[in-house]
Amino acid sequence: MSTTSGLLYAKSHEWVRRDGDSPVTIGISDYAQNSLGDITFVELPKVGDQLTKGDPFGVVESVKAASDLYAPISGEVVEINGDLDQAPEKINQSPVEEGWLIRVKPSDPSEMESLLSEEDYAKSV
Numbered sequence: 001m002s003t004t005s006g007l008l009y010a011k012s013h014e015w016v017r018r019d020g021d022s023p024v025t026i027g028i029s030d031y032a033q034n035s036l037g038d039i040t041f042v043e044l045p046k047v048g049d050q051l052t053k054g055d056p057f058g059v060v061e062s063v064k065a066a067s068d069l070y071a072p073i074s075g076e077v078v079e080i081n082g083d084l085d086q087a088p089e090k091i092n093q094s095p096v097e098e099g100w101l102i103r104v105k106p107s108d109p110s111e112m113e114s115l116l117s118e119e120d121y122a123k124s125v
Contacts, residue, residue: 014072015029023079042088051076052075053111055070072115
């Protein structure tokens with residue numbers, strides 16, 4: 001499993017990257033995409049949808065299974081990775097750079113404090 005510096009992780013295997021004062025980017029971890037196998041479909045929320053921390057916000061389907069995606073923080077979806085409609089395999093190829101899922105404007109930035117560092121996440125998996 002590889003991790004990427006600067007990411008925070010939820011126990012449910014989603015990562016969060018803070019991009020300065022702009023919205024945060026959310027995706028699934030390298031560990032999660034590797035465990036799922038070849039990803040064949042992704043269902044994401046719509047721009048404007050409100051996420052609540054811990055609630056499902058989408059689904060990732062692979063040749064092995066379908067898995068719910070859980071919101072690592074609460075906030076408003078401001079962008080989705082539209083490339084995943086035609087190329088969901090980008091999650092397998094590059095789970096952080098090209099395979100990110102959504103960008104969210106946090107409603108409570110303090111929720112980020114409850115996420116795991118990459119060291120703690122690596123220990124948990």
